[in-house]
Amino acid sequence: MNGLTSSAPSQSAIRLTVSGFLLMLVQSTLLLMSPALGDDAGTVIWTLTPLAISVFVAALIGIPEPAEGHWRQRHGR
Structure with a gap:
């Protein structure tokens, strides 16, 4: 996965960032309430x-991220 500091960040990095900020927002809301x-x-x-x-x-x-073909290897052949 490419991080946010790379030239082309991956989609999962962006999702992790957004979810982290949403968790901080929930925390702030609970404090304010x-x-x-x-x-x-x-x-x-x-x-x-x-x-x-x-x-x-x-x-x-x-x-x-795992390698592309790591799941394609067949055992015993």
Whole structure:
């Protein structure tokens, strides 16, 4: 997978970035809706933040894709 910093980013990198930003948006919305930050909201925020950051970093770096013909090899022939 080509990351976002490459000249031609792959479609999955763009999807990972968008989903990461959506997770951050959900987190911000939950913060804005709560008058005071309770334990439950803190748990949701601390769960979503590392997930959103890791998705964004994975999209920037790019996840290696398997080789084209790795599944075409027949065993025993």
